[in-house]
Amino acid sequence: MTPEEILSLSCVQLAAAIRERRTSAVAAMEAVLERARRVQWRLNCFLRIDEASALEAARLADRQPARGPLHGVPMAHKDMYYRRGVVSSCGSKILRERPAPATATALERLDAAGAVQFGVLNMTEFALGPTGHNWHYGHCRNPWNVERIPGGSSAGTAASVAARANFAGLGSDTGGSIRLPAAFCGTSGIKPTYGRVSRAGAMPLSFSLDTVGPLTRTVEDAALIAQLIAGPDPQDPTCDARPVPDWTTLMNDSVKGLRIGRSRQYFYDDCDAEIAAAMDASLDVFRKLGASIVDIDLPDLAVYNAASGLISGAEAAALHTQWLRSRPQDYSDQVRGRLLQGLAIPATSYIDALRMRGAALAEFCNQVFSKVDVLHGPVLSIQTPSVAETDLGWGEHTAEVLARITRLTRPGSYLGLPSVCANAGFTRDGMPIGLQLIARPFDEATALRAGHAFQRATDWHLRAPKV
């Protein structure tokens, strides 16, 4: 296979090609390293590329029997997944020299599945921001238009996967950090149910909301990688004990008869017309596949959005208070400003936001999932902002700009619901439009089934940017 042919493959396809000796782990690694070198100067999506050790690991993989379903597949991850003794900068100046204390459970599971890590990816400082900007290591750029933002905080993961400089990678999602960059860059991704995937060895931002998941070329890849990293972990007490279903099999079930919910409230308030049209077109695809589209009313998601902000603000501020006192100059202005506001949140309001969460989830499930199997909507109601218009110091205007970006993702974080993202088309100026499919707790299978069916019927996810 030529390097171009290799780079066009999904993880599932590449793993099969390596298994069947149609290509090798070394050939895949050489192709992706060359591509990464070629796009890095334009996209700044990598913080480190470990070329020598990655090639050595690929050579070893070619000599060994297959270790698992990702044997020999090159991957790079958001730079907040620890490997013992190796620096994980977390996109920050503060941690750029600290060796990680332990290896992340998610990385151990990907290693066991045979994946070969070849680098770490740019991200918003401490995963705190939806644009993908990083003032310490340089902003990451959107491969569809380098003047636009890639979205964050998993900016480098989305940009590298979209640019075919990475086959897949881990992101993290506290208020939208997988879903937003997936939508901005046109990749697939899954934010699993809160508690489904271990957070052990991943940098914490807000322990009540943090989730770990992959950004990928296809929903099929997202299902495979999420399945490999999900499941109980004694290292993470919030990790649920239930077994993980076989998502890679279940996602192949038909969506005929599936009830897909659409709400004209909230998701479509002030929604860009091109995005709304792409959502309608994607619902037509589901109709043709035999699903029924059901109009539903939603609870007041603005309340959940605000409650999510209270929790993430207070928890993030608590984690950073010491450094805010002793090293304030080592934060970028925007991140420091966002952290400071968390210190002003009353303790009782933070606790009330947590106390309300069970009732809110019950309310949402009763109102939505008693009528439909999955809720469909856009990830964003605005078109992709430019780097320049979001490269701002912290102030009221910046807070408003960022709030518009996270408005459709933070309610799902508050409710801890799984959400699968897929590209649903492009705007007239060539930027991707993302849809999200939200399911009830621990029902990733249904969201993955819908997303996979959509991608089997469309080809938006196969398009690659010309970087």
Place this chain on the structure above:
Amino acid sequence: MNPSQIKAALDEQGVHADPAHVSAAASTVNSMLKATADRFAALPLEAEPAGFQVEQRRSAP
């Protein structure tokens, strides 16, 4: 909370903030408190954070 109260809260915690940060914090925090006030006021005495995990299990397929 007004900006003076925010600044006092930050000072008390030993954290310095620029006026623009204080002003933005006041605006953002007030907006979140306002949006949630009615719902928080209606929470029953027995509501507790662990109710979320209970509801997750109850709502799962």
